[in-house]
Each structure stands twice: as C-alpha cells, then as structure tokens.
Amino acid sequence: MTALAALDAASAGAGSYLHWGVISISTTNLLIILGMVVLFVLAVLLPFPGAGEPSEAPRVPEQRQEDRP
Amino acid sequence: MTAEYGKAAGAVGGGRNWTVGLRNRLSTLVPPGQLLPDRQPVYVASWIYVFGVLTLSALVVALLSGAWLAVGGVAWWHVSSLGRFANSLHLWSVELFFAFMVIHLWGKFWMAAWRGKRALTWITGVIAFVTSIGTAFTGYLSQSNFDAQWISTQAKDGLNSIGFGAWFNVLNPGQMLLWHVVLLPFVVGVLTVVHLLQVRRHGVVPPLDAEAGD
Numbered sequence: 001m002t003a004l005a006a007l008d009a010a011s012a013g014a015g016s017y018l019h020w021g022v023i024s025i026s027t028t029n030l031l032i033i034l035g036m037v038v039l040f041v042l043a044v045l046l047p048f049p050g051a052g053e054p055s056e057a058p059r060v061p062e063q064r065q066e067d068r069p
Numbered sequence: 070m071t072a073e074y075g076k077a078a079g080a081v082g083g084g085r086n087w088t089v090g091l092r093n094r095l096s097t098l099v100p101p102g103q104l105l106p107d108r109q110p111v112y113v114a115s116w117i118y119v120f121g122v123l124t125l126s127a128l129v130v131a132l133l134s135g136a137w138l139a140v141g142g143v144a145w146w147h148v149s150s151l152g153r154f155a156n157s158l159h160l161w162s163v164e165l166f167f168a169f170m171v172i173h174l175w176g177k178f179w180m181a182a183w184r185g186k187r188a189l190t191w192i193t194g195v196i197a198f199v200t201s202i203g204t205a206f207t208g209y210l211s212q213s214n215f216d217a218q219w220i221s222t223q224a225k226d227g228l229n230s231i232g233f234g235a236w237f238n239v240l241n242p243g244q245m246l247l248w249h250v251v252l253l254p255f256v257v258g259v260l261t262v263v264h265l266l267q268v269r270r271h272g273v274v275p276p277l278d279a280e281a282g283d
Contacts, residue, residue, distance in 0.1 A: 036171060043172065043176070044115075044116075044117055046116055048115050051114035051115065
C-alpha cells in the first residue's frame with residue numbers, strides 16, 4: 001500500500017494532461033504553445049515604435065544583391 | 070614601392086594560391102558596408118523582424134551559461150546554489166531560444182522568406198533548427214540525474230530501431246556530454262554565422278506585399 005501511495009503521489013506531481021484521440025499533451029506545454037501563437041499574432045499586428053515615419057533608409061537593397069548566389 | 074612589393078609577392082606566391090582565393094572570396098561575401106549595416110528598409114520596422122535577433126541573443130546567453138557550467142562540471146549544479154543558478158540560466162535561455170526561433174520560423178515561413186535567391190538562408194536556418202533540437206536533447210542526457218537516465222533509456226529504443234544506436238549511444242553519458250558541449254554547439258555556431266552572412270549578403274526579405282520603393 002505504501003508503494004501504491006508513493007505512485008499516486010508521483011503521478012499527482014506529474015501535472016495534468018489533455019487527450020484528443022491519439023494526441024496527448026500536457027496542459028503546461030499547450031499553454032506555452034498558445035502563448036507563442038498569441039505572441040506571434042501580436043508581433044504581426046502591433047505597430048512598431050517609429051514605424052511609418054519618414055525615413056532615409058535605402059531603397060530595397062536586395063535589388064542589387066539578387067544576382068548573388 | 071607597391072609595384073615592387075607586388076612583383077615580389079608574385080614571385081613568391083605566383084599570384085594565385087589558396088590565400089589569394091580565400092581573401093577574394095571573403096572580400097565578396099557581403100556587399101561593402103552591409104556586414105553591420107546601420108540602416109534598414111522601412112518594412113523592417115515591425116515586431117516580427119525582432120525575433121531573429123532575439124533568437125541570436127538567447128543563443129549567446131545559452132553558450133555563455135553553458136561555458137560557465139562546464140567550468141564547474143556536470144555535477145556542480147547539484148551541490149551549489151551558484152551552480153543551480155547557472156543551470157537555470159542555461160535552461161531558460163534555451164527555452165527562450167527555442168520559443169523565439171519557432172516564432173521567427175513562423176514569420177519567415179508565411180513570408181516565403183526563400184524568395185529572391187534566399188534559398189540558402191532558409192536552408193541553413195532549417196538545418197540550424199534541427200541541429201539545435203539535437204543539442205537540446207543531448208543536454209537532457211547530460212543532467213546527471215534520474216531524469217537523464219530515464220530519457221536515455223527511452224531514446225535508446227528509438228535510435229536502436231532505426232539502426233543508429235550502435236554508434237550514437239545515448240546510454241553513454243560521456244559521448245552525449247561531448248556531443249552536447251563540443252560537436253553540436255560548434256555546428257550550430259557555424260550554421261548561425263553562415264545564416265547571418267546570408268542575411269547580410271541578400272538583405273532582409275521584404276514582406277509579400279512590399280512595393281519596390283518601400
């Protein structure tokens with residue numbers, strides 16, 4: 001019984017898992033992935049400080065570099 | 070004076086040798102002034118373009134904290150609070166490294182960043198990503214604890230099943246440690262340098278809807 005209690009305690013500390021058919025993922029990993037997706041969406045949508053202001057940045061420098069292998 | 074020196078150099082080296090070839094190659098790797106440019110096209114002013122340099126920054130912290138851990142040895146972090154701090158710094162820099170790298174990958178994938186003869190930039194990034202995963206896995210095997218033992222037995226079955234287990238033995242902690250601290254970081258480092266040189270060589274990829282004058 002002591003061993004079973006220890007196993008129960010160990011499994012209780014292993015965290016929670018979510019299951020959809022063959023897919024099994026820990027809640028922590030799922031939350032981290034969702035957080036990364038949110039960060040990606042914010043990075044695409046949020047304006048960058050200073051963006052849109054007049055700039056003297058070079059005009060598409062790739063044009064002179066396209067011929068490089 | 071210069072002509073005389075040139076004649077003398079020509080007399081010794083014949084004008085064409087490996088040194089001259091390497092010098093010419095290095096001098097044309099990136100356009101003049103583009104190795105460390107201080108200006109970028111306006112479309113680079115977006116948060117999605119930040120994740121490449123964030124990945125690089127996390128890699129630098131991972132390498133430095135890894136070197137710090139190497140000074141104390143694999144068991145140091147088990148017996149020292151300072152070692153535990155170094156270990157945590159190493160762990161979390163790697164966690165951030167992968168998070169930033171995956172978001173960087175998403176951004177570049179949906180930007181079709183291989184456009185404009187940037188295929189080699191894309192390919193070196195992909196290989197660096199896969200090599201980084203191998204580096205992280207051998208790091209799990211180098212923790213010198215029961216977690217490392219458990220992971221190694223599970224990995225052993227998998228690698229045996231595809232015929233790699235004989236020469237890449239995950240149950241050999243010495244081999245895994247050397248792969249983790251020498252071979253794989255060296256490969257990741259070289260790939261990172263080549264990747265960055267490709268970015269500097271071809272410029273940052275423009276968004277899909279960018280006009281030629283942006």
